Amino acid sequence: MYEFHQKVLFKHCDPAGIVFFPRYYEMVNDCVEAFFADVLDWPFEAMHQKGAVPTRAIETEFLAPSRHGDALVLEMRIVALGRTSCAYTLTARCDGAPRFTHRATLVNVTADGRPTAWPTPVAVTLAQWKDLP
Ligand SMILES: CC(C)(COP(=O)(O)OP(=O)(O)OC[C@H]1O[C@@H](n2cnc3c(N)ncnc32)[C@H](O)[C@@H]1OP(=O)(O)O)[C@@H](O)C(=O)NCCC(=O)NCCSC(=O)c1cc(O)c2ccccc2c1O
Secondary structure, three states: OEEEEEEOOHHHEOOOOEEOHHHHHHHHHHHHHHHHHHOOOOOHHHHOOOEEOOEEEEEEEEOOOOEOOOEEEEEEEEEEEOOOEEEEEEEEEEOOEEEEEEEEEEEOEEOOOOEOOOOHHHHHHHHHHEOOO
16 A cells, blocks of 8 residues: 555645545645655656556545545555556545545557557566555
């Protein structure tokens, strides 16, 4: 499991005082960006020179609201790996209690947007992470 820590900031909250869902999606993408840099050794700034990794499928359940100052921990796991795609799940918790769960599939694409096989070192590392608790 890969952990990403995110304190809820003023900018994340709506006038009702809770995190607005697009801000959660930005936190998710920040977690994925950190995973690519820290774990895959393939930072977005390098990856985007030759292609991209757009999201093909996405599903989120919001279980309890988060508020300014909450210390969120996003727990990311690789749950499926294909030739060009991989799926991850993410559970965000505050003090151990779940706030939202998320599952998405990313597809590795060329500069002209066509699916292409993961680079071998990336595929090897994703395979090592797949199904880790
Ligand atoms: C993403 C596409 C280019 C895929 O093309 P196509 O639909 O033709 O895909 P294939 O049929 O060839 O399958 C490729 C691959 O995907 C798997 N797959 C297909 N459908 C699904 C599904 N419903 N659920 C799960 N998996 C699916 C299929 O099995 C194949 O896997 P293999 O491993 O077996 O090869 C095309 O669909 C497309 O361009 N879609 C639009 C993408 C988009 O606009 N997304 C939203 C905005 S972009 C975005 O959010 C985003 C951009 C980035 O640059 C990022 C960079 C880094 C991280 C995240 C990013 C990000 O989220």
